[in-house]
Amino acid sequence: MFGIGELTLLLLVIVAVLAVKRLPDLMRSAGKAARILKSEKRAMKDEDGGPDRSSPRVIRGETTERDLL
Numbered sequence: 001m002f003g004i005g006e007l008t009l010l011l012l013v014i015v016a017v018l019a020v021k022r023l024p025d026l027m028r029s030a031g032k033a034a035r036i037l038k039s040e041k042r043a044m045k046d047e048d049g050g051p052d053r054s055s056p057r058v059i060r061g062e063t064t065e066r067d068l069l
Contacts, residue, residue, distance in 0.1 A: 032061055
């Protein structure tokens with residue numbers, strides 16, 4: 001039968017094969033989240049010590065077919 005080392009290697013290969021398909025979507029989502037956090041941090045910094053702004057900040061992003069469903 002299989003030992004622990006073989007099962008671990010098999011599990012890692014399966015996870016790697018399945019993750020390759022979803023990796024670009026995960027990276028895109030992580031990039032969007034980082035941009036949103038960065039802009040929110042900047043907005044909070046501007047709000048504390050910057051000039052008074054009455055209009056909201058607009059954060060532009062991509063729209064994909066998946067987002068429209």
